[in-house]
Amino acid sequence: MVDLINVSYDTQIPNNVGLSEDRKVLKALEKWHPGYINWWNGLIPEQFQKSQVYLRTAVSVDPKGWASFGYVNMPEYRWGVLLAPQVEDRKIPFGEHKGEPAWQEVPGEYRNMLKRLIVIQGDTEPGSVEQQRFLGLTAPSLYDLRNLFQVNVEEGRHLWAMVYLLHKYFGKDGREEADDLLRRSSGSDEAPRMLGAFNEETPDWLSFFMFTYFTDRDGKMQLESLAQSGFDPLSRTCRFMLTEEAHHMFVGETGIGRTIDRTCQVMNENGITDPYDINRIRELGVIDLPTMQKKLNLHYTLSLDLFGQEVSTNAANAFNAGIKGRYMEPRIDDDHQLTNDTYKVWDLVDGKLTHHEVPALTAINMRLRDDYVRDAAGGIGRWNKIIEKAGIEFEMKLPHEAFNRKIGVFANLNFDPEGNLLSDEEYKAGVPQWLPNKSDGDFIQSLMVPVSEPGKYAGWISPPKVGIDSKPGDFEYVKLHMA
Ligand SMILES: [Fe+2]
Ligand SMILES: [Fe+2]
Numbered sequence: 273m274v275d276l277i278n279v280s281y282d283t284q285i286p287n288n289v290g291l292s293e294d295r296k297v298l299k300a301l302e303k304w305h306p307g308y309i310n311w312w313n314g315l316i317p318e319q320f321q322k323s324q325v326y327l328r329t330a331v332s333v334d335p336k337g338w339a340s341f342g343y344v345n346m347p348e349y350r351w352g353v354l355l356a357p358q359v360e361d362r363k364i365p366f367g368e369h370k371g372e373p374a375w376q377e378v379p380g381e382y383r384n385m386l387k388r389l390i391v392i393q394g395d396t397e398p399g400s401v402e403q404q405r406f407l408g409l410t411a412p413s414l415y416d417l418r419n420l421f422q423v424n425v426e427e428g429r430h431l432w433a434m435v436y437l438l439h440k441y442f443g444k445d446g447r448e449e450a451d452d453l454l455r456r457s458s459g460s461d462e463a464p465r466m467l468g469a470f471n472e473e474t475p476d477w478l479s480f481f482m483f484t485y486f487t488d489r490d491g492k493m494q495l496e497s498l499a500q501s502g503f504d505p506l507s508r509t510c511r512f513m514l515t516e517e518a519h520h521m522f523v524g525e526t527g528i529g530r531t532i533d534r535t536c537q538v539m540n541e542n543g544i545t546d547p548y549d550i551n552r553i554r555e556l557g558v559i560d561l562p563t564m565q566k567k568l569n570l571h572y573t574l575s576l577d578l579f580g581q582e583v584s585t586n587a588a589n590a591f592n593a594g595i596k597g598r599y600m601e602p603r604i605d606d607d608h609q610l611t612n613d614t615y616k617v618w619d620l621v622d623g624k625l626t627h628h629e630v631p632a633l634t635a636i637n638m639r640l641r642d643d644y645v646r647d648a649a650g651g652i653g654r655w656n657k658i659i660e661k662a663g664i665e666f667e668m669k670l671p672h673e674a675f676n677r678k679i680g681v682f683a684n685l686n687f688d689p690e691g692n693l694l695s696d697e698e699y700k701a702g703v704p705q706w707l708p709n710k711s712d713g714d715f716i717q718s719l720m721v722p723v724s725e726p727g728k729y730a731g732w733i734s735p736p737k738v739g740i741d742s743k744p745g746d747f748e749y750v751k752l753h754m755a
Pocket of ligand 1: 426
């Protein structure tokens with residue numbers, strides 16, 4: 273009898289999918305495994321591979337057991353295949369098959385669509401690890417170093433999750449796709465990652481925090497929609513991935529919050545009230561708030577592009593087929609088939625932004641992006657509370673969705689962060705105030721010096737309020753390997 277809650281360690285790959293009795297898939301995964309370890313070892317600098325990192329590992333998928341903490345050498349981390357428990361008698365919750373039993377096997381007519389969605393999701397996971405590969409060398413504390421590696425090993429596990437589905441349900445072409453996930457690489461000329469934001473650099477820790485706040489949140493929205501899928505194994509896979517994703521966004525939100533907190537503190541200690549007194553603030557070794565706003569503008573807009581075209585027949589087809597649903601699908605009060613509904617999308621008429629109604633089925637991407645915008649706004653409010661509490665007059669804001677876009681109705685048009693359409697000259701003149709430039713990047717880079725004494729933090733960031741796994745402030749989250 274296969275235990276579907278506790279993780280079994282009787283094969284090389286920890287899992288709760290009964291791999292030891294599924295020889296064919298087990299064999300295929302064992303064949304894929306060395307390539308994965310190669311990829312991992314090629315990425316993470318060697319001194320960290322040999323270090324002891326205080327990481328959580330899933331030992332079961334029930335709420336109590338999935339995060340078990342302990343010191344691990346990362347190459348020995350037990351990346352596993354974990355699915356949330358099967359819901360009995362689960363029905364397809366939306367689309368033309370709504371109410372039919374959820375599929376346990378791939379429905380033939382939707383095979384390609386499903387495979388493509390799994391590959392796209394799978395491609396983002398290793399992409400982000402590649403983007404973050406050098407950050408360990410400049411971690412502002414052992415606490416942050418540990419968080420980086422926690423995010424990295426879990427993105428690695430998310431890759432395993434998608435590779436399992438490819439191997440298990442898509443035969444030979446699934447195996448080829450799984451190999452290609454290790455062949456493409458972030459920023460590569462010949463074989464880049466599939467989505468733009470995963471080919472950008474993550475050059476410093478502020479970028480990392482922005483990335484985990486904004487781009488991992490896109491991941492959350494995509495996983496939420498796939499968790500609704502009528503293809504039950506995909507739904508269960510994504511449901512478990514979501515439990516891990518929450519920590520990634522926590523790392524981002526608190527990382528930015530701690531950076532803001534430290535800047536405000538240093539400004540107050542030195543009697544600086546003007547947040548735009550940038551040179552003085554920078555001389556004190558902290559990141560000025562306007563520069564943080566620029567970084568926010570960049571990462572937010574890159575992440576908005578991940579939602580694709582506002583009006584999309586692909587998205588409509590995936591919804592109709594019961595393959596990819598909407599955020600919080602069961603809580604939406606409609607027919608879940610969208611036969612007569614409409615939804616508002618942006619449009620540009622005579623240089624003015626307006627909304628117009630389109631069939632809701634075609635606006636699935638737009639709706640998910642709207643949900644994302646609402647979700648992303650929460651942290652902004654909490655960051656502003658930190659600034660307000662420090663008595664500094666400055667407000668972080670999400671820029672208008674039309675700003676700095678490469679995909680969709682606003683692509684390559686000149687909008688400012690308030691949503692005004694500008695001429696080329698006006699736009700060019702404004703960009704240095706809206707997006708980080710080389711000198712901003714150089715300044716941030718100059719602050720990126722590693723701090724490796726337990727309980728100590730780089731000067732540009734405040735310590736966290738609470739430790740991971742309730743550990744005390746001077747806990748040694750990483751026992752560094754000394755060469
Ligand atoms: Fe992920
Ligand atoms: Fe993530």
